[in-house]
Amino acid sequence: MFNLVSIELYKIFKKWRTYIGFIVVAVLIPVIQIAMLMEGQRSINFMTRNLQQSFLFVGNLLNSYFVSYLILNSLAIHIPFLIALVAGDLLAGEATGGTYRILITRPVSRFSIVTAKFIAGMVYTFLLILWLAIISLGLGTIIFGTGELLNYSNGSIIILAQNDVLWRFLLAYGFAVLSMGVVASLAFLFSSLVENAIGPIISTMAIIIIFMIVSAINISLFQSIRPYLFTNYIDTWRSFFDNPIDVHTVIKSVLILLAHIVVFYSAALFVFKRKDILT
Amino acid sequence: MKKIVPIILIIAGTCFGQATNPDVIIKNLKEAFSKVKDYSVDADIKVDASFIKVPEMKAKIFYKQPDKTHIQSTGFAMIPRKGLDFSPASIFKGKYTSFYVKEDIIDNIKTSVIKIIPLEDNGEVILSTLWVDQSNNVIRKIESSTKTNGTFVINLSYDFSLNKYPLPSSITFSFDVGRMNFAPRNEDSPGMAGEKKPAKNITGKVFITYSNYIVNKGIPDKVFEEKEK
Amino acid sequence: MEKIIEIENLSKQFKDIKAVDNLNLNVYKGDVFGFLGPNGAGKSTTIRMMTSLISPTDGKIKIFGSSLNEKRNEILKKIGAIVEKPDFYGYLSAFKNLEMLGKISGKEISSKRIMEVLELVGLEKRYTSKVKTFSHGMKQRLGIAQALIHDPELIILDEPTTGLDPQGMKEIRDLIVYLSKEKNKTIFLSSHILYEVELVANRMIIINKGSAKVEGIVEELLNSNKLRVTFEVDDTEKTKLILNNTLWINKLETELNGKFIFLMQQEEIPGLNKYLVQNDIAVKAVIPTRSLEEYFLNITQKES
Numbered sequence: 001m002f003n004l005v006s007i008e009l010y011k012i013f014k015k016w017r018t019y020i021g022f023i024v025v026a027v028l029i030p031v032i033q034i035a036m037l038m039e040g041q042r043s044i045n046f047m048t049r050n051l052q053q054s055f056l057f058v059g060n061l062l063n064s065y066f067v068s069y070l071i072l073n074s075l076a077i078h079i080p081f082l083i084a085l086v087a088g089d090l091l092a093g094e095a096t097g098g099t100y101r102i103l104i105t106r107p108v109s110r111f112s113i114v115t116a117k118f119i120a121g122m123v124y125t126f127l128l129i130l131w132l133a134i135i136s137l138g139l140g141t142i143i144f145g146t147g148e149l150l151n152y153s154n155g156s157i158i159i160l161a162q163n164d165v166l167w168r169f170l171l172a173y174g175f176a177v178l179s180m181g182v183v184a185s186l187a188f189l190f191s192s193l194v195e196n197a198i199g200p201i202i203s204t205m206a207i208i209i210i211f212m213i214v215s216a217i218n219i220s221l222f223q224s225i226r227p228y229l230f231t232n233y234i235d236t237w238r239s240f241f242d243n244p245i246d247v248h249t250v251i252k253s254v255l256i257l258l259a260h261i262v263v264f265y266s267a268a269l270f271v272f273k274r275k276d277i278l279t
Numbered sequence: 280m281k282k283i284v285p286i287i288l289i290i291a292g293t294c295f296g297q298a299t300n301p302d303v304i305i306k307n308l309k310e311a312f313s314k315v316k317d318y319s320v321d322a323d324i325k326v327d328a329s330f331i332k333v334p335e336m337k338a339k340i341f342y343k344q345p346d347k348t349h350i351q352s353t354g355f356a357m358i359p360r361k362g363l364d365f366s367p368a369s370i371f372k373g374k375y376t377s378f379y380v381k382e383d384i385i386d387n388i389k390t391s392v393i394k395i396i397p398l399e400d401n402g403e404v405i406l407s408t409l410w411v412d413q414s415n416n417v418i419r420k421i422e423s424s425t426k427t428n429g430t431f432v433i434n435l436s437y438d439f440s441l442n443k444y445p446l447p448s449s450i451t452f453s454f455d456v457g458r459m460n461f462a463p464r465n466e467d468s469p470g471m472a473g474e475k476k477p478a479k480n481i482t483g484k485v486f487i488t489y490s491n492y493i494v495n496k497g498i499p500d501k502v503f504e505e506k507e508k
Numbered sequence: 509m510e511k512i513i514e515i516e517n518l519s520k521q522f523k524d525i526k527a528v529d530n531l532n533l534n535v536y537k538g539d540v541f542g543f544l545g546p547n548g549a550g551k552s553t554t555i556r557m558m559t560s561l562i563s564p565t566d567g568k569i570k571i572f573g574s575s576l577n578e579k580r581n582e583i584l585k586k587i588g589a590i591v592e593k594p595d596f597y598g599y600l601s602a603f604k605n606l607e608m609l610g611k612i613s614g615k616e617i618s619s620k621r622i623m624e625v626l627e628l629v630g631l632e633k634r635y636t637s638k639v640k641t642f643s644h645g646m647k648q649r650l651g652i653a654q655a656l657i658h659d660p661e662l663i664i665l666d667e668p669t670t671g672l673d674p675q676g677m678k679e680i681r682d683l684i685v686y687l688s689k690e691k692n693k694t695i696f697l698s699s700h701i702l703y704e705v706e707l708v709a710n711r712m713i714i715i716n717k718g719s720a721k722v723e724g725i726v727e728e729l730l731n732s733n734k735l736r737v738t739f740e741v742d743d744t745e746k747t748k749l750i751l752n753n754t755l756w757i758n759k760l761e762t763e764l765n766g767k768f769i770f771l772m773q774q775e776e777i778p779g780l781n782k783y784l785v786q787n788d789i790a791v792k793a794v795i796p797t798r799s800l801e802e803y804f805l806n807i808t809q810k811e812s
Contacts, residue, residue: 011600053428054428056363099595100561104559104561106612106613107614109580147355148354155330277556277561
């Protein structure tokens with residue numbers, strides 16, 4: 001299995017499309033950081049203007065934690081697309097390239113092939129989020145320094161002490177890997193069904209967008225569906241910045257997202273094991 | 280002789296009795312405080328408020344007569360603006376009218392209650408009530424109503440064994456700043472979508488403990504020119 | 509003799525087409541087995557079933573004495589296959605493609621072995637080139653290379669000479685002969701070109717519309733005594749007359765527009781020719797076709 005996974009990772013990282021994600025992150029995030037450098041203090045002042053009339057604020061609230069927190073919100077659309085771009089190609093790409101024939105005629109089970117590709121897809125997801133974390137926090141710290149983290153939760157302002165923030169980010173990024181893992185698994189499942197990577201990428205994004213729209217519309221029917229949509233749980237990373245953390249919500253979200261990953265993977269495996277390779 | 284007795288009585292009255300003339304009370308406060316040319320002090324700040332959660336903060340506060348203040352902090356700190364400067368000069372600035380209300384007891388200490396109404400229109404405060412401890416010439420409590428920021432109450436405690444100046448060892452600053460104006464961000468916890476949370480008043484208390492006063496040792500002006508860090 | 513491949517009642521039904529219909533065949537150790545059929549006959553479908561790319565609707569496939577269903581990995585370790593056109597990871601070099609495939613072939617494949625195989629197929633000079641820069645012929649050769657890197661006992665070649673020039677085709681045929689004779693490999697060769705098969709194969713089967721039509725030893729099939737010989741004559745009526753009371757009439761299959769088609773043995777041709785000439789029949793042409801070739805041509809033409 002290790003051989004297969006390393007082969008799959010090698011193939012992933014030999015394709016130029018893999019680097020799109022890393023390049024986008026490396027460009028987009030500094031752009032956001034520069035924008036925050038110019039406008040960030042103003043927006044912080046705006047957010048806290050009521051308080052600042054009675055209180056004098058001292059300290060560096062415009063710091064890398066604040067900006068990185070903002071950046072994590074881009075998990076909504078940008079990052080899922082970059083994940084689907086690679087995950088959607090994992091199986092469909094072999095069909096497009098005609099390379100199933102040299103792969104599946106080898107003495108490795110279809111189970112091993114699917115699982116190795118799936119693991120490789122998860123590794124890519126992890127690496128992309130890691131890259132996101134490094135650029136956000138690392139580059140952010142160089143530009144802004146660190147400090148207390150100002151954010152809102154449930155209508156309150158929460159300011160977290162400087163030494164109380166990093167571990168929360170580690171958990172938040174870890175959670176992001178999990179939630180983007182669901183996106184990757186979904187794209188992977190679609191990839192097992194078709195012969196071209198475009199379909200899985202578009203379908204995955206369509207599902208995410210539709211789910212998000214359904215969640216946002218305030219009709220009771222939609223709101224009753226909402227808890228069953230995995231996009232509802234992607235935002236739970238914000239809970240790590242509550243004080244105290246709502247552990248119950250976090251655990252529930254983790255389990256639901258894990259369940260999605262298991263289901264999507266199993267479905268892909270089921271499909272692939274029975275698939276007639278005609279390409 | 281006939282003139283001396285009333286004079287002695289008046290002096291005795293002002294020294295040992297409680298004055299009821301607000302101008303006198305204020306004058307005494309100012310005199311007592313004039314001994315403080317400058318100071319720096321370490322402040323420990325705790326905030327206990329609805330809708331704000333902040334960790335315990337530390338800052339260093341600098342003061343120099345007549346009205347220079349500066350805060351330094353390694354991290355983030357938020358300090359009530361009214362808690363920066365206890366000089367009577369800052370409390371009693373501009374034109375105002377004052378009157379004596381009554382005697383009151385706070386924490387077993389006899390205080391004289393006076394009210395200050397600023398006559399100028401450009402200030403934030405519209406009315407202040409002060410509880411003055413005349414035996415020590417310090418203010419024990421201030422209650423102020425502001426134009427746009429609700430009301431606040433400052434309770435001041437002193438430990439004269441630590442320093443002989445009219446500088447508090449701790450204050451409790453209670454505030455009520457009215458409704459929050461920012462729109463609550465559109466993040467909802469799972470399962471609770473689109474519920475509009477009613478805007479609530481921000482109320483709370485700030486507890487500041489002062490320690491390590493360094494008084495009248497000289498603070499260069501340029502300290503106060505630094506941007507608040 | 510050891511049976512390497514046993515296919516029993518193999519069928520594959522796609523939605524509305526039965527691509528393989530009750531196919532039976534056996535391949536023995538050391539065979540170069542020709543699997544012949546026109547395009548669309550079901551050859552590739554059969555090969556895909558043999559290499560586990562497709563699952564059969566019915567029937568059994570046994571390779572090396574074991575069911576493919578049950579011992580897939582063990583069997584595939586000993587098979588090297590090209591299935592239809594050779595496709596590779598174009599963004600990787602020839603060497604890298606083989607190295608990767610070698611890692612999952614069930615054996616330790618050294619770099620030396622990879623270069624050996626590349627040399628065998630004539631690609632050693634291009635081992636670092638990305639496969640997307642390869643011509644079709646080069647990819648075909650690389651396809652054979654990937655089938656050989658792990659030194660399999662059974663080599664399945666699905667139309668390996670497609671798109672090659674005559675020189676290339678000859679090289680492949682020479683390679684097949686080499687692998688069979690020098691290396692004792694069993695080779696399963698599918699093709700739609702009879703001529704190609706007859707040059708290298710010792711046993712063969714012709715399939716059409718998914719089922720077997722003709723099967724046997726190549727030499728026997730091709731040199732079967734029966735030939736269809738067309739005699740083109742000038743006088744049809746007269747020819748009919750003189751043939752009437754002779755034994756030749758039993759061998760006459762059909763007559764059309766002066767062309768008399770006999771089913772006869774090769775040795776009999778001079779005799780009939782002499783008989784006709786002696787009876788003043790001008791024989792304009794004598795055209796023998798092997799019945800197998802003709803049979804194959806017929807079905808190929810029908811398909812097109």
